[in-house]
Amino acid sequence: MRIALINPTARRTQGYHKVGSFIPHLGLQVLARAAGSEHQVDVIDEIFGQDRTESLLSEGRYDLVGLTAYTSGATRAYELAGFCRSRGLPVVMGGAHASAVPDEVARYVDSVAVGECDNLWTDILADAAAGRLQPRYVGGQPDLAGLGRAQQSLQPVNGRYDVACLQTSRGCPVGCDFCSVTRLSGPQIRRRPIDEIIEEWNETPRKFIFVVDDNFFGVGQAHAEWAKQLLTEIIRRGKKRLWFSQTSINMGGDEEGLKLAYRAGCRGMLVGFETFNVDSLRDYHKGLNVKMLDRYQEMVDGFHRCGIAVFGGFIVGSDRDTEETVADTALQAVRLGVDIVQITNLTPLPGTRMYDRLMGEGRIFARNYPEDWERYTFVETIYNPNNVSARRLDETIFELRQAAAEPAWVWKRTLKTFLQTRSLTTALFVHGMNRGWARMAKLQVAADADRFRDIPRCPQRSEKIRRSFALRS
Numbered sequence: 001m002r003i004a005l006i007n008p009t010a011r012r013t014q015g016y017h018k019v020g021s022f023i024p025h026l027g028l029q030v031l032a033r034a035a036g037s038e039h040q041v042d043v044i045d046e047i048f049g050q051d052r053t054e055s056l057l058s059e060g061r062y063d064l065v066g067l068t069a070y071t072s073g074a075t076r077a078y079e080l081a082g083f084c085r086s087r088g089l090p091v092v093m094g095g096a097h098a099s100a101v102p103d104e105v106a107r108y109v110d111s112v113a114v115g116e117c118d119n120l121w122t123d124i125l126a127d128a129a130a131g132r133l134q135p136r137y138v139g140g141q142p143d144l145a146g147l148g149r150a151q152q153s154l155q156p157v158n159g160r161y162d163v164a165c166l167q168t169s170r171g172c173p174v175g176c177d178f179c180s181v182t183r184l185s186g187p188q189i190r191r192r193p194i195d196e197i198i199e200e201w202n203e204t205p206r207k208f209i210f211v212v213d214d215n216f217f218g219v220g221q222a223h224a225e226w227a228k229q230l231l232t233e234i235i236r237r238g239k240k241r242l243w244f245s246q247t248s249i250n251m252g253g254d255e256e257g258l259k260l261a262y263r264a265g266c267r268g269m270l271v272g273f274e275t276f277n278v279d280s281l282r283d284y285h286k287g288l289n290v291k292m293l294d295r296y297q298e299m300v301d302g303f304h305r306c307g308i309a310v311f312g313g314f315i316v317g318s319d320r321d322t323e324e325t326v327a328d329t330a331l332q333a334v335r336l337g338v339d340i341v342q343i344t345n346l347t348p349l350p351g352t353r354m355y356d357r358l359m360g361e362g363r364i365f366a367r368n369y370p371e372d373w374e375r376y377t378f379v380e381t382i383y384n385p386n387n388v389s390a391r392r393l394d395e396t397i398f399e400l401r402q403a404a405a406e407p408a409w410v411w412k413r414t415l416k417t418f419l420q421t422r423s424l425t426t427a428l429f430v431h432g433m434n435r436g437w438a439r440m441a442k443l444q445v446a447a448d449a450d451r452f453r454d455i456p457r458c459p460q461r462s463e464k465i466r467r468s469f470a471l472r473s
Contacts, residue, residue: 002061002062003041003062003063003064003065004041004042004043005043006045007025007046008053008067008069010048010072019206022161023161029151030149030279031066032154033154034122039125043054043155044056046158047261049159050076057084057089061155063090063128064090065084067081067095070099072374075369075370075373078370090111091109091110091111092110092112092124094117098112108370110133111124111128113136113139114137116139116142117139141188141190146196148167152206163206163210165211168216168230169192169214172214173219173220177283177286178284178348178350182421183351189215189223189434190454191226194233197230202237208241210247211245214246215247216246216251217251217254219250224254242266242425243264243266246269247269249273250292251269253298255302260303262308263380267309267426268340268433269308270311273296274313274315275315276328277321278293289427297337300336305425308426309340311342313342313344314333316343318346320386321393323396323458324464325388326393326400327396327399329472330464335351337416337420340430342437365383366380381393402445405442407438
């Protein structure tokens with residue numbers, strides 16, 4: 001069969017999928033490899049734009065279309081599904097959103113793949129080829145031996161990725177209230193065999209890799225020992241690559257693991273700090289961070305001593321937050337020494353406990369589905385917080401983006417990172433990421449300029465924001 005695998009994107013925002021680089025959609029590359037040589041597979045990735053998608057699908061070159069979508073891309077996914085089905089092209093849809101609301105998705109496509117279905121992909125293709133595509137396929141949380149390997153050389157027909165993606169594990173034991181990973185991939189960290197990881201690592205054509213694990217280092221001693229074994233093998237047998245990944249804050253306290261990671265090519269880790277408010281952390285069920293809140297500085301310093309930058313993720317909009325929280329968070333994050341500061345709107349995604357709770361309380365107002373799924377983009381407040389209005393919270397974030405859109409701070413942050421890590425390659429990684437954030441902030445400010453043209457100004461808050469960017473030197 002001739003198969004098109006598509007990653008639809010939301011139209012309402014620039015999003016976070018191309019901040020510094022064009023990052024592959026790993027799931028589609030995994031499915032392309034699993035399809036085998038008997039099928040022709042093309043990837044259409046709308047991070048490169050939506051202008052060519054319909055024309056590519058209209059040319060009669062495909063027998064089956066596979067869609068995957070995060071929640072913000074679901075509206076576009078349904079639009080494309082309708083376009084395809086009107087032309088007799090069968091459509092199967094999977095991914096995070098389809099797994100969260102399969103009954104909704106089933107109204108728009110021929111078949112829904114729920115959960116991790118890469119081990120069922122060959123069965124789905126066989127059914128499609130025989131004209132007996134089932135309405136629903138349900139995957140579990142399988143052992144990853146022989147699974148998860150991507151077709152690393154595959155490029156989209158509508159663009160070119162400039163980094164690579166690779167996954168060593170799935171699952172996360174933390175179980176944050178706002179995150180769907182634990183429901184989708186389980187509370188246990190499942191590992192791929194190290195030999196399979198090294199083989200894929202060495203065949204990857206790109207020199208920079210995003211290791212897309214939900215939690216690379218894990219939270220316990222057994223997790224850490226496995227990660228260190230993998231790092232040791234990368235050092236011993238892997239081709240030289242630079243890379244970054246996602247991990248929990250406790251990795252900052254493991255000097256041995258950090259040194260191995262740097263030697264293996266790691267130059268940055270995305271750490272979910274989320275907030276400096278202990279009560280908010282408890283609300284989020286972020287127990288590990290509750291225990292380590294008073295050690296945040298120690299953990300950040302640990303990463304830096306070993307040459308690794310800290311990409312800090314923070315969210316605003318909890319029921320404890322006020323209109324001062326955005327500026328306070330930015331200032332504290334920079335004082336902490338976080339190299340790349342990402343502050344996003346708390347977004348209750350379907351498939352999470354937070355979505356179920358807020359929907360049950362009648363507090364989510366962006367629920368004109370499917371149109372409103374395009375608003376679930378982490379750059380807009382879509383529910384009513386307790387201590388600040390949604391509008392006021394968005395106004396304060398707009399002020400922060402205005403400051404971030406001025407790129408003068410980027411070089412200052414680069415120099416600061418170099419002084420903290422003594423690593424030129426780490427500083428260059430940080431420079432590229434912060435340039436991307438400044439560029440995205442500028443685009444988002446332009447998009448929101450009319451909406452926030454006459455926002456009330458608070459001199460004290462503006463001064464905190466100004467100081468947070470001044471401290472990046």
